[in-house]
Amino acid sequence: MPTFTPSNTPSVENSVLSRICRVLNAIPSGRVVTYGDLAEMAGYPRAARLAGGVLRKLPKDTRLPWHRVINAQGRISLPEPGASRQRRRLEDEGVTFLKGRVDMTRYRWLP
DNA sequence: CCGCTGACTCTTC
DNA sequence: GGAAGAGCCAGCG
Numbered sequence: 461m462p463t464f465t466p467s468n469t470p471s472v473e474n475s476v477l478s479r480i481c482r483v484l485n486a487i488p489s490g491r492v493v494t495y496g497d498l499a500e501m502a503g504y505p506r507a508a509r510l511a512g513g514v515l516r517k518l519p520k521d522t523r524l525p526w527h528r529v530i531n532a533q534g535r536i537s538l539p540e541p542g543a544s545r546q547r548r549r550l551e552d553e554g555v556t557f558l559k560g561r562v563d564m565t566r567y568r569w570l571p
Numbered sequence: 572c573c574g575c576t577g578a579c580t581c582t583t584c
Numbered sequence: 585g586g587a588a589g590a591g592c593c594a595g596c597g
Contacts, residue, residue: 475594476594476595494579494580495578495579495580496579496580499579499593504593504594505593506579506580506591506592506593507579507592507593507594508579508580508592508593509576509577509578509579509580509592509593509594510577510579510592510593510594510595511578511579512577512578512579513576513577513578513593513594513595514578515578516577516578526578529578530578531578531579531580532579532580532581533580536578537578537579538578539578542578543578546578
């Protein structure tokens with residue numbers, strides 16, 4: 461979670477980013493969600509691209525499970541070399557890929 | 572206020 | 585199933 465100071469009133473950091481991060485932390489290991497799901501669960505229906513934008517700006521060393529977010533097709537949207545890292549992390553958590561795709565019916569997290 | 576930009580999605584061919 | 589086009593939404597210059 462980012463650190464806030466009462467002085468700065470970040471439009472992005474506070475609302476969107478904090479909500480996204482909260483949802484992100486709630487995703488169990490070995491499960492995945494789509495960008496659309498992430499945005500919706502954060503309170504921004506149909507703002508899938510927004511979710512992607514937030515993830516893109518996360519620091520490389522973040523502890524957040526950013527790798528559990530994939531696109532609606534079950535594919536990784538992150539360009540290389542990130543894609544390889546993401547896939548490896550998911551596989552480490554037990555998520556299997558079939559023909560480059562994640563079996564959404566089995567791993568998609570739906571609270 | 573305007574216009575452009577995306578780790579996106581959905582619908583149609 | 586893959587390509588193409590049209591929505592979508594908030595942030596940013």
